[in-house]
Amino acid sequence: MSGPLKCIFSLQKCLQTFATLRCLLPSVYISTRECKWSGVNLCPAFRIATFPGPTHSFSTDISKNDTCAVLQSQDEKNSDSDEDNTAQDEDILVSVITKGKQLSSSEWEKIKDQVLAKNRGINGSNIDAITIGLCGRFMQLDMGLSYLEHLSLSGKKLNIATIAQVMRMCYSCRLKGIDEQFILSMYENLHSRCPVLDGYTAESAILGLCLTRHWKVGLDLLDMAKLTCIPGGMEYNVLVKTAYDNNEPNISLRLINEMLQLGRSIRPEVFHAQLDYCNRMSAGEKVERWKMVEEILSMFVEHDLKPTVDVAERIRVWYLEAADPHTEVQAQLSSVTDGGICKSCQKYLNPITITKEEFGALQSAFMDKVVVGADIFRKSTPEEIKEFKNFVKMTAPYDMVIDGLNIAFTAGPKKALSSQALARTLHHVVKYFVMKSKKVLILGRKHMQTWSPCYMDYIYRNAHVFLADNLSQDDPLLLYAALYSGMGTKFLSRDLMRGHAYRLENKSLRSTFKLWQLQHQCQLKYVTQAGKVHLKFPLTFNPMAQVSRDGSWHIPYEMEFVGSPSQSFEAPTTWLCLRSGKLSPSLSQVRHKKISRMS
């Protein structure tokens, strides 16, 4: 080590001009003197241990569980991890409120002092909103009102968040009966202090106002909320319901369109409100009523909505009531076979239809958005794309496009397979199609040239093969080839292609893609070593709400309200079948019994 030391002494004078770099030592967040001494350690291993330090190393004084429950609306599924509802801070308040006993002003004062003294999370400015929020959550309207009384007695002014929480509490306890004037006065107070509201307050105000006659102000508040955020599903649902209850269907339909665009789901209460509206408007006239309900059903068809079982039951009953006594009608909760036959009416469901324009749009958009994307080099190279385009132009149209690697790996786990096993699997699948005289295109990668020749020979001789670079993604190419060939081509892959669907940013393109995928994607179930191939063919019928040419309705429903659109490619199993038709008189009595078959 004498060499470097000599270096130091000789260079020290000229190096004195260099800047000091204390800050280069790894920033340990609790930097005390001791750490700095040891940080000068020359051993690199120490540095790994100190990086990366946690960015939130709280001291133990602050309790991590915090009282952030109050602003969670019912619809928010993604609750943050830091909003722990079972916080230790809230325990006192929770235990008091759940008892449900009305407390006097001095008792509230004592409890408040207790809570404030105990912890740091709740302080003077947020205790009011938190308390009222808890009352709302536990539906203790009387306790909430008594707390407000206590506040007014002590002369403390309500802050914005407290007023918002009061309105929320009124909404969640609406069944107990709220004084309309009370809510309106609260809203006046809020409005005079803040003419422009933020997202959270606006939402709470909408909930409160929908219980009063000035619910239309809620629409302005919704527009105000849109300035800074995307309004939540709850507000939309409540507004739509209120609009129906007040006989304003145009507003409701506009809001429904908006919320579906934003991806919010419609709750069953809204459908019930819609049905009630139809009932009121038709004034008991069954046939009139049914006509209005048919509009609702058309909405289901257009937007691919699924009602819950209670809504479906109501619709079914009304259909039967609206029926002409001379025609036989059928309304049953049934199921659908894999072939697309409804078990109750024994008829085929409609096939999936994609119009030529939609398909054309999908074809042209696909190359731009999915294959090329932001940067062509991320998926492939320009030369390869050009080559592939020419190849497809020359050899299209195909009957089946196969994702070679995806299929080959169905034989087992990736590491356990030899190239011979992979080639053999692929060979069996290709043979299956060739035996049925189908024209097949196989997409693979250049390393497949090294696979076992006896199987690959058969494949090269009997099918078209395109081998992409080892570094390219083959899925977009597969989809492009299938789309290019037109509506008659199916493709075979186990991949759900969700990432590629996402890249088509347009909502209508995405839904067209999904329909096309449902209709054209085959999946491989298994391939045996001997050569037996079992495929799952795509759906032949439309799995969404539909009306057939003879006027019968088939609506899929779900047992419970789920809220998020179904991601799976399985068809729904529970359907509502409504049809009218002439039946033989002997069977009519039997059929009119309301058999609910739910499989």
Place this chain on the structure above:
Amino acid sequence: MPQDNDSTTEQNSTENSDFTSITNSDPVLEKKLKILFLEVEVLRQSGYRVPDSVKLGQWKELLEMETRSRRRKYLSYLFGVEKKQENRKKKKDEAKQKREDAMNTAPENTHIRYGLGHNTILIRVYDNTINHFYHSRLIQAMQFSQKLVIDCSYDSHMTSREAQNCGKQLMLMFSDNRIHDNPFDLYLCNARRESNTIKQLVKCIPTIYDLDFPINITEKSYLDLFPKENIVYLTPHCREDLREFDHDAIYIIGAMVDKGNNEPLSLAKAKREGLKMAKLPLDRYLMWGSGGSKSLTLNQMMQILLDIRATGSWDKALQHVPRRKIITTPELQEQCSKKVERPKRQLRYTIKDTSKYC
């Protein structure tokens, strides 16, 4: 203008600062900013974790966020930072108080004080001396050693948080380099001053743009500085392993924290520019466990490259990969026992169809 009459000093302090710099006098943004003031206040009153004061730059970030949940999470982070600072300050004051008390209550000392901070026979080596030593070595490296390029052009593909992490990793990379016996000659190419990464790097090393600081930062691309035949781009998405470390080649590492973005950006860049590509032979020398992705931080990469250059042995170099990513013994035993079981089962069903576990 939201007039919240709550007695918080925050409202007053925000109104005094100048917000036209972040809104550029756009009335829509100004309105949005005012609504955001109210939103932060409402969150605070509802018990959410919100800092007491939000700085100008932080308002700018909040203004750019579209969804409420993102703003909430960001505010929660700022709350944490604020509380940490407060606690640190409190501890510092307490320690100071203790020291003063100790000094006041200590017995009178007429002789000199012995101790590490006072009189001792050990030479006191200041940080400056060590820094000068490291830098002298770095200056030598800049003259004679192999070059290593860091490509900082990925700032637009990272979120601001990722970019800040990247800047910190660059700083650690520099420090790992200067500590090593045989440092590289570091080049930071495509390093724009306005990018979040470089801003964070300058925050960590304020003097980095000084003329006598031993690093090369340039906004030019490496293609302008070095000949193409020598360049090898290290990217995890390509197929070829780096077998031997070439001492004449100029290796490029992409400065990217890609926790959010899974796309092969560095691969795309290298393909477009027609450069040779390679990846570290992690699969060949290490058994990867189930936890931990195969992405390595920049300073880990630096340590690996420094060691492979110095020793030529991949086993030694790849010791810098964090141990938690490597397979643990119980997991390995489980995998091995599974492999033993399978042939046993196969023996039983030789003639019949083996499609059951295909």
